[in-house]
Amino acid sequence: MANEKKIDCVILGLLSHEELTGYEIKKRMDTMLKYFWSASYGSIYPALSDLVHRGLATKRESGENKRNKLIYAITDHGRNYLKEWLTLPVYKDELRYETLLKLFFGNEQGAECAVHHIESFEEKIEKELPYLLGAQEILKKSLNDDTAHKYYLLTVEFGIRTYGAYLEWCKEARTLLMEND
Amino acid sequence: MANEKKIDCVILGLLSHEELTGYEIKKRMDTMLKYFWSASYGSIYPALSDLVHRGLATKRESGENKRNKLIYAITDHGRNYLKEWLTLPVYKDELRYETLLKLFFGNEQGAECAVHHIESFEEKIEKELPYLLGAQEILKKSLNDDTAHKYYLLTVEFGIRTYGAYLEWCKEARTLLMEND
DNA sequence: CTTACCATGTAAGGCGTTACATGATTCA
DNA sequence: TGAATCATGTAACGCCTTACATGGTAAG
Numbered sequence: 001m002a003n004e005k006k007i008d009c010v011i012l013g014l015l016s017h018e019e020l021t022g023y024e025i026k027k028r029m030d031t032m033l034k035y036f037w038s039a040s041y042g043s044i045y046p047a048l049s050d051l052v053h054r055g056l057a058t059k060r061e062s063g064e065n066k067r068n069k070l071i072y073a074i075t076d077h078g079r080n081y082l083k084e085w086l087t088l089p090v091y092k093d094e095l096r097y098e099t100l101l102k103l104f105f106g107n108e109q110g111a112e113c114a115v116h117h118i119e120s121f122e123e124k125i126e127k128e129l130p131y132l133l134g135a136q137e138i139l140k141k142s143l144n145d146d147t148a149h150k151y152y153l154l155t156v157e158f159g160i161r162t163y164g165a166y167l168e169w170c171k172e173a174r175t176l177l178m179e180n181d
Numbered sequence: 182m183a184n185e186k187k188i189d190c191v192i193l194g195l196l197s198h199e200e201l202t203g204y205e206i207k208k209r210m211d212t213m214l215k216y217f218w219s220a221s222y223g224s225i226y227p228a229l230s231d232l233v234h235r236g237l238a239t240k241r242e243s244g245e246n247k248r249n250k251l252i253y254a255i256t257d258h259g260r261n262y263l264k265e266w267l268t269l270p271v272y273k274d275e276l277r278y279e280t281l282l283k284l285f286f287g288n289e290q291g292a293e294c295a296v297h298h299i300e301s302f303e304e305k306i307e308k309e310l311p312y313l314l315g316a317q318e319i320l321k322k323s324l325n326d327d328t329a330h331k332y333y334l335l336t337v338e339f340g341i342r343t344y345g346a347y348l349e350w351c352k353e354a355r356t357l358l359m360e361n362d
Numbered sequence: 363c364t365t366a367c368c369a370t371g372t373a374a375g376g377c378g379t380t381a382c383a384t385g386a387t388t389c390a
Numbered sequence: 391t392g393a394a395t396c397a398t399g400t401a402a403c404g405c406c407t408t409a410c411a412t413g414g415t416a417a418g
Contacts, residue, residue: 114332
């Protein structure tokens with residue numbers, strides 16, 4: 001049980017807090033986890049079926065309407081599996097920034113092109129930072145409502161700090177590129 | 182020519198500065214690029230053959246010894262391809278930190294486990310930061326030797342700033358987890 | 363009534379790692 | 391002479407995204 005598939009662990013992690021449909025799982029990822037993790041439907045739905053087969057989750061229909069939603073829940077077995085994975089050491093943290101790649105080889109095209117990439121990067125970060133700050137506000141206020149919120153807050157604050165560092169670096173980098181050239 | 186394979190661009194980028202063997206390309210990646218990019222031999226060697234087939238690079242043997250090294254060089258065509266890619270907007274910057282995933286779901290195992298993961302993360306960063314600071318020193322001094330050094334310095338300073346932010350966050354996160362619990 | 367979002371899934375294909383296989387060279 | 395490093399490659403496999411396919415529901 002050494003190398004757990006990450007997609008399984010993410011799904012079980014989300015299900016450990018509440019029952020969800022595949023669609024809702026994707027939504028959670030695209031909002032709460034998007035700053036450090038992502039997955040597509042093409043990996044979520046098959047993973048869900050697989051988790052049910054292995055007895056780590058259950059699937060039931062919301063019998064209410066004509067169009068039934070498929071609601072997934074974690075089992076005890078699934079919760080143990082998740083807990084086990086949580087205690088295991090981190091296997092890999094990975095950062096792949098194409099922006100830095102283009103910058104590293106920037107000498108081939110010159111400063112102007114590099115500055116452009118930095119500005120695009122800067123804009124993207126500036127656009128996303130407010131969402132993180134908003135989430136931080138909400139989580140700080142609701143810290144006592146749910147013990148899980150403390151852990152969510154941690155990851156949000158990671159984002160805020162790194163994004164802050166990114167913006168400082170952008171300024172520095174632009175300056176370095178534009179001086180005496 | 183919209184979505185260039187990144188492995189091709191990295192290799193061409195490295196070859197744009199100097200002729201290299203496949204082995205040396207891997208070495209460059211593991212030292213200079215490791216903070217924001219990585220690749221294995223299993224992707225480098227096939228990519229090199231492919232670049233030669235497409236006329237973006239050339240391959241020659243260092244005829245000196247019995248055991249001939251295979252030295253790759255960029256062609257004009259390859260340099261144009263690289264330049265083209267450099268001007269294209271960044272397609273995707275991606276961060277996948279398993280540490281943050283384990284932290285996000287940390288409520289399931291509790292604070293002690295989460296603190297462990299933060300400490301491991303912290304140690305890893307503290308171990309790597311000196312290399313970045315060393316590289317920064319060297320690059321600052323040799324800025325006039327090679328116009329490419331300015332671009333290398335940029336990426337090194339990105340690493341230094343983000344690693345600094347990580348360490349600050351680690352302290353904050355540990356504090357938050359250990360207080361009134 | 364139509365646009366946007368909710369909702370579930372599959373198939374093909376891309377991309378890359380891991381593990382394996384092989385052998386030379388260098389340095390202690 | 392043995393270990394570490396240099397050096398090149400292949401094969402199997404895993405994992406994931408993209409694109410496709412389909413239809414329900416809610417709001418304006």
